Amino acid sequence: MTEQIVEQNVAAEVQGITDRARRASRRMAGANRAWKDKGLRAIAKALLENQERILAANALDLAAGRENGTSKPMLDRLALTGPRIQDLADALENLATLPDPVGNVVRGQTLPNGLRMRQVNVPMGVVAAIYEARPNVTVDIAGLALKSGNAVVLRGGTAAANTNKALLDILRDALDRVGLPADAVQSVDQFGRAGANLIMKARGAVDVLIPRGGRELIQTVVNNSSVPVIETGEGNVHIFIDASAAEEMSVDILLNAKTQRPSVCNTVETLLVHKDATVLPAVLSALAKAGVRLHVDERVQAVLPAGITAEPATDEDWATEYMDLDLAVKMVDTMDEAVKHIRTWSTGHTEAILTNDLANAEKFVAVVDSAAVIVNASTRFTDGGELGLGAEVGISTQKLHARGPMGLTELTTTKWIVQGEGQVRS
Amino acid sequence: MTEQIVEQNVAAEVQGITDRARRASRRMAGANRAWKDKGLRAIAKALLENQERILAANALDLAAGRENGTSKPMLDRLALTGPRIQDLADALENLATLPDPVGNVVRGQTLPNGLRMRQVNVPMGVVAAIYEARPNVTVDIAGLALKSGNAVVLRGGTAAANTNKALLDILRDALDRVGLPADAVQSVDQFGRAGANLIMKARGAVDVLIPRGGRELIQTVVNNSSVPVIETGEGNVHIFIDASAAEEMSVDILLNAKTQRPSVCNTVETLLVHKDATVLPAVLSALAKAGVRLHVDERVQAVLPAGITAEPATDEDWATEYMDLDLAVKMVDTMDEAVKHIRTWSTGHTEAILTNDLANAEKFVAVVDSAAVIVNASTRFTDGGELGLGAEVGISTQKLHARGPMGLTELTTTKWIVQGEGQVRS
Numbered sequence: 145m146t147e148q149i150v151e152q153n154v155a156a157e158v159q160g161i162t163d164r165a166r167r168a169s170r171r172m173a174g175a176n177r178a179w180k181d182k183g184l185r186a187i188a189k190a191l192l193e194n195q196e197r198i199l200a201a202n203a204l205d206l207a208a209g210r211e212n213g214t215s216k217p218m219l220d221r222l223a224l225t226g227p228r229i230q231d232l233a234d235a236l237e238n239l240a241t242l243p244d245p246v247g248n249v250v251r252g253q254t255l256p257n258g259l260r261m262r263q264v265n266v267p268m269g270v271v272a273a274i275y276e277a278r279p280n281v282t283v284d285i286a287g288l289a290l291k292s293g294n295a296v297v298l299r300g301g302t303a304a305a306n307t308n309k310a311l312l313d314i315l316r317d318a319l320d321r322v323g324l325p326a327d328a329v330q331s332v333d334q335f336g337r338a339g340a341n342l343i344m345k346a347r348g349a350v351d352v353l354i355p356r357g358g359r360e361l362i363q364t365v366v367n368n369s370s371v372p373v374i375e376t377g378e379g380n381v382h383i384f385i386d387a388s389a390a391e392e393m394s395v396d397i398l399l400n401a402k403t404q405r406p407s408v409c410n411t412v413e414t415l416l417v418h419k420d421a422t423v424l425p426a427v428l429s430a431l432a433k434a435g436v437r438l439h440v441d442e443r444v445q446a447v448l449p450a451g452i453t454a455e456p457a458t459d460e461d462w463a464t465e466y467m468d469l470d471l472a473v474k475m476v477d478t479m480d481e482a483v484k485h486i487r488t489w490s491t492g493h494t495e496a497i498l499t500n501d502l503a504n505a506e507k508f509v510a511v512v513d514s515a516a517v518i519v520n521a522s523t524r525f526t527d528g529g530e531l532g533l534g535a536e537v538g539i540s541t542q543k544l545h546a547r548g549p550m551g552l553t554e555l556t557t558t559k560w561i562v563q564g565e566g567q568v569r570s
Numbered sequence: 571m572t573e574q575i576v577e578q579n580v581a582a583e584v585q586g587i588t589d590r591a592r593r594a595s596r597r598m599a600g601a602n603r604a605w606k607d608k609g610l611r612a613i614a615k616a617l618l619e620n621q622e623r624i625l626a627a628n629a630l631d632l633a634a635g636r637e638n639g640t641s642k643p644m645l646d647r648l649a650l651t652g653p654r655i656q657d658l659a660d661a662l663e664n665l666a667t668l669p670d671p672v673g674n675v676v677r678g679q680t681l682p683n684g685l686r687m688r689q690v691n692v693p694m695g696v697v698a699a700i701y702e703a704r705p706n707v708t709v710d711i712a713g714l715a716l717k718s719g720n721a722v723v724l725r726g727g728t729a730a731a732n733t734n735k736a737l738l739d740i741l742r743d744a745l746d747r748v749g750l751p752a753d754a755v756q757s758v759d760q761f762g763r764a765g766a767n768l769i770m771k772a773r774g775a776v777d778v779l780i781p782r783g784g785r786e787l788i789q790t791v792v793n794n795s796s797v798p799v800i801e802t803g804e805g806n807v808h809i810f811i812d813a814s815a816a817e818e819m820s821v822d823i824l825l826n827a828k829t830q831r832p833s834v835c836n837t838v839e840t841l842l843v844h845k846d847a848t849v850l851p852a853v854l855s856a857l858a859k860a861g862v863r864l865h866v867d868e869r870v871q872a873v874l875p876a877g878i879t880a881e882p883a884t885d886e887d888w889a890t891e892y893m894d895l896d897l898a899v900k901m902v903d904t905m906d907e908a909v910k911h912i913r914t915w916s917t918g919h920t921e922a923i924l925t926n927d928l929a930n931a932e933k934f935v936a937v938v939d940s941a942a943v944i945v946n947a948s949t950r951f952t953d954g955g956e957l958g959l960g961a962e963v964g965i966s967t968q969k970l971h972a973r974g975p976m977g978l979t980e981l982t983t984t985k986w987i988v989q990g991e992g993q994v995r996s
Contacts, residue, residue, distance in 0.1 A: 174936065253958065259947055261957055268969055269939065347792065351969045366773065367796045372970040393992035400994035509987055510600065513695065521685055521990030530995065531687055531986065532679060543694055543777045543983035544798040545971035557969035560957070561935055564947030566819035568826035569956065 154335050158342040161297060161330050162349035165270045168325035169295035173267045175324060177244035180291055183324045184240040188233040190318040191283065194310075195229050201310035202279065209277075209303055221278045222304055232283045235535075239291050242534040245553040246293045260563045265556040267293030269351040272343050274365055276357035277301030282311045285354070286329045288537050290319075292555035295328040297350065299340045305333055344369040351557075352545075354538065374546060374554075376538035379409035379493035380465045381523050384482040384508070385427070386499035387420035393520065394423040394498050395430045400522040401496070403434045407467045409539060410494055410526040414462060414472040416482040417444070425449045428473070436469050443475040462489045479504055483511055490514060492541050494526040515541060515548035580761050584768040587723060587756050588775035591696045594751035595721035599693045601750060603670035606717055609750045610666040614659035616744040617709065620736075621655050627736035628705065635703075635729055647704045648730055658709045661961075665717050668960040671979040672719045686989045691982040693719030695777040698769050700791055702783035703727030708737045711780070712755045714963050716745075718981035721754040723776065725766045731759055770795040777983075780964065800972060800980075802964035805835035805919035806891045807949050810908040810934065811853070812925035813846035819946065820849045820924050821856045826948040827922070829860045833893045835965060836920055836952040840888060840898040842908040843870070851875045854899070862895050869901040888915045905930055909937055916940060918967050920952040941967060941974035 172180070191198070202224045209219050245265050252262030271294045275281045282300055289296035300308040308331065316326035332339030343350060347370040354374050355365035366373055383401060385394055401412035417424050429449050432438065438454035439461040448454055454473075461472040462485070476482045479497075486495055496518035497508040505519045516526040526549060528536025533551030540546040546554040598606070617624070628650045635645050671691050678688030697720045699711045708726055715722035726734040734757065742752035758765030769776060773796040780800050781791035792799055809827060811820055827838040843850050855875050858864065864880035865887040874880055880899075887898040888911070902908045905923075912921055922944035923934040931945045942952040952975060954962025959977030966972040972980040 170937065170939075173939075255956075255958060259951065263974075266939075370793045372798070372968060374970075390992075396992060396994050404995060505989075511596070513596075513599075513692075514985070516986040516988060518988045519990065521988055521993040522995050524995040525685060525988055525990075525993070526986070527995075530681075531988075532681060542798060544800075547983050548689075548986045557973050559940070560942040560952070560974045562942060562944045562947055562951055562957075563931075564945065564951075566816075566822060567947040567951070568822050569830060569948050569950040569953075 151338070154338050155342055158332055158335060158339055158346070159349070161332060162270060162346055164327040165295040165297050165330055166349065168327035169267065169269045171325045172290065172295055172328050173246070173269075173293045175293065179322070179324065180244070180293065181240040182322050183290060183319050184236045184287055186318040186322045187283070187287070187315055188236040190314045191229055191233045191236075191311075194314050195226060198224060198229060198307065198310050198314070199226075201306040204306040205277075205304050214303065218277065218303075221276075222307075224279055224307060228280065232280055235284065236287045239287050239535055242291065242552065244291070245551075245556050248553070250558055257567050258564065259567050262561050263558050264561060265553060266559045268555055268557050270295050270297060270349065271555060272297040272299070272346075272350045272353045272371070274299045274340050274343065274353065274355050274361070275301065276361055277303035278356075279304045279307040279311060281356055282308050283315070285356070286315055288535055288552060288555060290324075290328060291535070292552045294555060295325070296330070297343060298329070298331045298333070299343060300331070300333055302333070302336060308333055341368070344371060347371050356538065372545075374538070374540050374550070375542040376540055376550075377409050378465060378491045378541055379411070379539070380414070380463070380489060380491045381410060381412050381493055382414045382416055382486050382490060382495045383412045383523060384416045384479065384486075384495070384497045385418060385421045385423060386479065386497060386501055386504050387418040388500040388504075389421055389423055389498040390500060391423040391426050394427050397496075397498060397520075397522050398427050399430055399434055401524055402431060402436055402471055403469065404522075404524055406469050409465075410523050411467070412471065412496075412523050413465055414474065414489070416474050416476050416485055418479070418482070419443070419475055419477055428452055431471060436471050438471055438473055440473040441475060444473045465491070479508065483508070486512060486514075493539065494518065494523045496521065496523050515539065577764070580764050581768055584758055584761060584765055584772070585775070587758060588696060588772055590753040591721040591723050591756055592775065594753035595693065595695045597751045598716065598721055598754050599672070599695075599719045601719065605748070605750065606670070606719065607666040608748045609716060609745050610662045610713055612744040612748045613709070613713070613741055614662040616740045617655055617659045617662075620740050621652060624650060624655060624733065624736050624740070625652075627732040630732040631703075631730050640729065644703065644729075647702075648733075650705055650733060654706065658706055661710065662713050665713050665961055668717065668978065670717070671977075671982050674979070676984055683993050684990065685993050688987050689984045690987060691979060692985045694981055694983050696721050696723060696775065697981060698723040698725070698772075698776045698779045698797070700725045700766050700769065700779065700781050700787070701727065702787060703729035704782075705730045705733040705737060707782055708734050709741070711782070712741055714961055714978060714981060716750075716754060717961070718978045720981060721751070722756070723769060724755070724757045724759070725769060726757070726759055728759070728762060734759055767794070770797060773797050782964065798971075800964070800966055800976070801968040802966055802976075803835050804891060804917045804967055805837070805965070806840070806889070806915060806917045807836060807838045807919055808840045808842055808912050808916060808921045809838045809949060810842045810905065810912075810921070810923045811844060811847045811849060812905065812923060812927055812930050813844040814926040814930075815847055815849055815924040816926060817849040817852050820853050823922070823924060823946075823948050824853050825856055825860055827950055828857060828862055828897055829895065830948075830950055832895050835891075836949050837893070838897065838922075838949050839891055840900065840915070842900050842902055842911055844905070844908070845869070845901055845903055854878055857897060862897050864897055864899055866899040867901060870899045891917070905934065909934070912938060912940075919965065920944065920949045922947065922949050941965065
């Protein structure tokens with residue numbers, strides 16, 4: 145076959161997949177909460193029962209990864225274990241306990257002409273996800289999409305192909321067993337990169353596309369998709385310590401925001417400190433003692449407590465999401481200077497102010513244009529679970545549709561329902 | 571200069587425009603409702619005071635259009651008149667009476683750990699619009715964007731360049747006079763198509779892009795933008811007359827939905843009728859009497875009332891948004907067949923069922939996946955004004971962010987504000 149014919153065949157096959165997803169999405173939209181929860185619990189049970197099969201498939205991917213010289217952190221993300229499979233099953237059980245976003249009435253009223261109008265949450269339809277070699281995302285995204293009444297088309301990393309194939313088969317069997325459509329969970333992994341490219345261009349066939357992974361993956365999807373995308377993840381997070389911030393609170397929050405789980409997106413990456421803040425030495429000492437590597441500007445270098453060492457900070461430090469035990473530190477003359485720094489370098493995820501000055505707290509909240517703005521608490525609270533959303537789909541750093549932590553509702557759209565008895569427009 | 575240098579210069583100039591828009595957007599976000607309303611009223615006044623200047627600029631565009639052989643309907647859209655300028659001013663005055671979407675609390679609670687969390691509507695930031703040669707859109711979109719606290723970057727059609735330039739100058743002067751930033755309203759018209767292309771790729775610099783115009787324009791924007799787009803407009807609208815529909819209501823609704831204003835997107839384009847519906851002859855007679863040209867399938871052809879003529883309908887009729895006094899008519903054996911037809915041909919804007927059967931009404935509402943689903947009323951009600959939203963930004967036919975009629979709130983995003991007194995995550 146010529147290359148062109150191969151391409152046409154792949155396009156036809158992917159269209160077949162999205163067509164089946166559309167049909168399955170209609171059945172999912174019609175399934176009530178009890179039925180969907182039954183499906184989630186069936187998947188949880190099947191994952192535990194098929195643990196050996198999953199681990200065997202995962203062992204193949206891990207062996208191939210080691211052979212290809214995959215880095216250790218990448219191998220760690222790729223690896224499934226008994227406890228990790230248990231976590232996936234537990235997350236599905238938890239999802240089954242959450243309220244159904246579908247059918248929620250957003251607003252409604254009877255209009256002057258007697259028409260009854262209401263705007264109701266309904267499933268998106270076909271959700272697609274493109275992600276890197278983290279097989280837990282396969283189960284995670286499928287569970288969230290099913291609970292919100294959608295069908296899902298997945299494209300996982302090639303490095304996790306065997307694991308994802310095993311998971312997909314188990315998920316589809318479990319759905320089928322409870323009478324839900326197996327085609328509500330499908331994959332285009334068999335078509336490699338071509339499958340991802342076709343999904344990105346499938347506007348109309350795919351209702352929303354969620355990329356999950358590193359910066360490069362997300363930017364590729366954002367720049368190449370005609371399907372609407374929800375951008376998630378990148379967090380170059382700042383904390384500003386104002387002149388009036390209390391010492392104990394500042395130390396506690398910085399330690400929590402930097403060291404509790406450094407590899408996640410809501411961890412602090414740059415500390416901005418007012419020149420009159422007396423708490424700086426205590427904060428830097430505590431961070432250094434906790435093993436944090438400091439990258440500081442000249443003014444901070446000049447006031448480092450005895451025995452503490454630090455690297456000089458460059459623009460690259462202001463731009464970097466370390467996701468590790470590193471922190472950039474800069475001294476500013478005013479809050480305006482801190483805000484200006486944030487405007488230049490922030491990814492719009494989360495910024496916090498530590499202060500006892502009411503006017504400054506209010507101004508910071510008003511002028512900082514990020515998904516989450518926090519006063520006197522850890523940046524680690526920017527999280528769907530912590531903020532009471534139940535499950536978390538991701539943290540959106542874009543402004544359209546969803547911003548900040550996304551729950552199940554963000555995987556739905558709305559429908560306007562208007563009921564009358566013959567009204568016409570005059 | 572080489573072509574490459576010219577391109578680089580244009581890119582730099584457009585970046586200058588979006589940078590100024592970003593700065594202006596911060597000032598707009600900080601302006602309270604009274605101040606923004608003052609700006610809207612100042613613009614309304616300035617439009618009326620500068621009527622002669624606007625009409626003179628418009629005359630230049632109209633003359634050029636006539637010389638280029640522009641069609642009559644296109645010239646009509648391009649034309650401004652005294653009454654049309656009055657309408658624009660009135661719309662701005664009306665906008666000034668509407669509540670401010672900014673600051674509205676979407677949800678809020680005190681979490682178990684004492685954190686106070688609230689999700690609040692805030693302006694998008696920089697809104698861009700790409701539209702065809704309808705200079706009224708310049709004023710309309712600018713007014714909506716300003717009221718919701720945004721800055722706007724406009725790209726109107728080249729055919730309206732003189733008119734848009736005059737309007738832009740008047741808008742900017744008026745803003746400046748009340749102390750609002752003139753750069754909250756800017757245009758990239760001077761760069762022609764290159765300006766539009768740069769705006770479509772300005773992800774991060776532009777927060778949302780709204781195309782307004784025909785199918786081709788909207789598809790070009792959707793397929794070429796990396797900036798998030800809200801797709802508006804196309805309405806291939808269906809009405810299904812069920813077997814149990816009452817005659818008088820069916821006649822009234824069809825006449826209203828087809829003839830009250832045929833050129834708009836919520837007008838009906840295809841009538842699907844159940845084979846047992848006895849109301850068909852009365853409906854067809856009334857439509858024909860009102861001057862509607864019928865395009866019918868064979869089964870409808872066979873039952874046409876005496877004296878009524880009709881063209882045979884083809885797939886093209888099912889696909890067409892006539893926006894004129896034309897209606898496609900098809901007979902179906904079941905409601906399922908009607909739903910299937912809708913799934914094949916609808917653009918997902920509005921569909922209605924006329925019925926006295928409760929189960930059918932509920933099923934139609936549940937399974938038809940359109941922005942608006944109407945029972946026993948005219949499709950013409952899919953309209954922001956009619957549904958109580960005040961101003962209407964457009965009618966979204968996509969599922970992300972906004973679906974159906976969009977009001978001012980749809981030009982905002984949200985910010986999560988979290989306030990504590992030292993809370994850290996455990």
